[in-house]
Amino acid sequence: MDVHLRHLRYFLAVAEELHFTRAAQRLFVSQPALSKQIRVLERELGFDLFERRSRDVVLTPQGEALLPGATATVAAWERAQQAAREAAEQRELVVGMQTAVGRGLQRRAMRRFGEQMPNCRVVLRLVDWTDPTAGLADGSSDVAFVWRPVQPRDISTRTLFSERRVVALPDDNLLAGKEEIPFADLLDEPFIALPPEAAELRDFWLATDARQGRAPVIGAVAEAADEVFEAIAAGLGVVLLAEGNAELYARPGITTRPVAGLSPAELAIAWRAEDTRPAVHAFLTALAAEPPRSDSSQF
CATH class of the missing domain: 1.10.10.10 (Winged helix-like DNA-binding domain superfamily/Winged helix DNA-binding domain)
Structure with a gap:
């Protein structure tokens, strides 16, 4: 019946x-x-x-x-x-990011997502560092690749990989000749800082927790990755970045070296906690097929 x-x-x-x-x-x-x-x-x-x-x-x-x-x-x-x-x-999914993701991660996720949602177009959106949520906070992105420790209220995150931090500095810097640089040797170096709006993320990339109370020397402030490396090439300072991004942002005249004594950097996928739309779920599922990766050399 x-x-x-x-x-x-x-x-x-x-x-x-x-x-x-x-x-x-x-x-x-x-x-x-x-x-x-x-x-x-x-x-x-x-x-x-x-x-x-x-x-x-x-x-x-x-x-x-x-x-x-x-x-x-x-x-x-x-x-x-x-x-x-x-x-x-939903015919379009906006993916926010602040740096290139690389590592083959994005390409593989896009392929899996396309298999699940063939009628949904993916739009990649580059967001400057003044918004550490990469567009999630104001709704201009549906999901976003973010660097921890970003964890605003009502936003969920899942770590995708963990890598040690390296320093990018001019080739003619005296520290560039070292195979590995203790962070203590960088305390007096001017740093390229993220804008104040980046809050905890700015502190993380300045490694304020490892400075034992010493304030960082700020050589310049940059709102996007390209600005950061232009400032380094101009001799305005150095910057910390995740090891996997060193190759992505390789520039003439800039050297990268591993830094000892720092916690690793973590890239995460983030989404609004209440967002249950199928396309968002499909993208998260596509990324879930990637096992979290950790570079053991960082420890």
Whole structure:
């Protein structure tokens, strides 16, 4: 026996209102029409759902037994409808980032995502360092590659890989000749800093927690990766970066060297915690196929 979803909605309205007239008003149907549809449902089921009284109604034991399942069925259908509408509406997924991701990670994720959501176009959006959430905070990005320790309220993150930090410095800097540079040797070097809006991320790339209370020397402030390396080439300072980004941002006249004594850098995928759209889920699933990678040499 197949029961129409409409009949279940009518049943739930009467069960919640315990009054046919109020339930009819809520459903925008006439009271006689509602009563007729409830009778049709009862005939199909083979038992009464309500005990009719002069001024109201109450659920019969059979009605009480049916109520949880009917509620769950209607709720599940509404969720399915919403998911289908969102899938139809979302034809574009905006992926925010502040630096090149590289490491083959983005390319592989895009391929898997395309297999799951062939009708959804991916747009890559480069966001400057004044927004450490890479567009998630203002809704201009749907998902984003971010560097920890970014973890604003209502934003979820998952670490994708962990790498040691290296320093990029001019070729003619005296420290460039070392195979590995203790961070203590960099304390007096001017640093290229992220803008103050980057907050904890600015502190992380200045390694303020490893300075034992000494304030960093700021040689310049940069809002994007290209600005950072232009400042280094101009001799304005040095900068810390993740080891995997050293090759991505290789420039003539700039050397990178591992730095000892610092915690690793972590790249994460981030999304708004309440965002359950299919395209967002598909992108996160595509990235989940990549096992978190950790460079053991950093420890």
